[in-house]
Amino acid sequence: MSNVAVANRYASALFQAARGKGTLNQAVEELKAMKEVLKTTPAFAKYLANPKFTKEQKQQFIQSSFQGTLSLEVVNTLRLLVDRKRTDILVPMIDKFVALSYEAQNIAEATVYSAKALTEEEKSQIAQVFAIKVGKAQLLIHNVVNADLLGGLKIRIGDRIFDGSVKAQLNRLERQLVTGTR
Template sequence: MSQVAKRYAEALFQLARNQHALADVSSDLKELTKAFETTPELVALLQAPKISSDMKKAMVSNVLSGAHPAVVNMLHLLIDKKRMNEVSLVAKEFQALAAAAQGAAEATVFSTRTLTDEERAEISAAFAKLVGMEKLEITNVIEPSLLGGIRVQIGNYIYDSTVASKLEGLKRTLVG
């Protein structure tokens, strides 16, 4: 994680918490991250050196007219400081700070298929206790190469109960 992104995220988190707008800012940042991931042209446009900062800020203000002002202002600041490449990292760090403040942690669950709501709830209940949280905010990533089972990543903690990893362990045991 970039130190710069961490500082911006902490400042945005403090501002959102003081304004009692953690949920709104968090939601806006999730939508912004999705937009940046699905339209790389937008990121390229906002990083283009030939477009003035004022023009970029005007575009951001128009596109995000319904977003929380703190999110728009953060983007304006990142444009001024020529740090638009940090937006996704700022959003990710903010989500982690917001989740921790609400007694939750962010988790990525890798599986061969989309998890049901019931499965998400079971995984959240089982693994949240391991990391000292009340619940997990789960992002499900489909990875067919796992063959079966799940791999859960919570911060630096990884629990791997996939068929692929069990087969690899069995191979190491048999081969020696």
């Protein structure tokens, strides 16, 4: 079985457990924090993958490090991944869990590329307008400043892209002028 399929199964099991206990949002935040720890602390991921340390040592480390800061479901999932020697699927499992959670809550993530940083008010307005366009109850906006943009916005929601950049508008105008349509 591929790692993606295995990651999806673990994510689905954790999703069912967290939803059953009503801790879905908490688990999402905890797993996002865990993913950030894995990205910023490569030694942690190396430790989990290192065969020199026993399963018991790794589980004890997880228990002592995360007990009280992470929910029981998340800690138990981490311990299970260590027990089954599946820590390599931790990041894909987190991504799938977050996707399942957002889908269940009718939430989508949007990446907004802009020439300058957006204010919270601008992010809120974009979220309101584009949530309706994509049929979601809520959009979570992540702003990326792109100095190559002259102006306007480029918004990516899932596999959809809304390009309102100045360059895209000029390209559309050029096509209209060339073809003679308005």
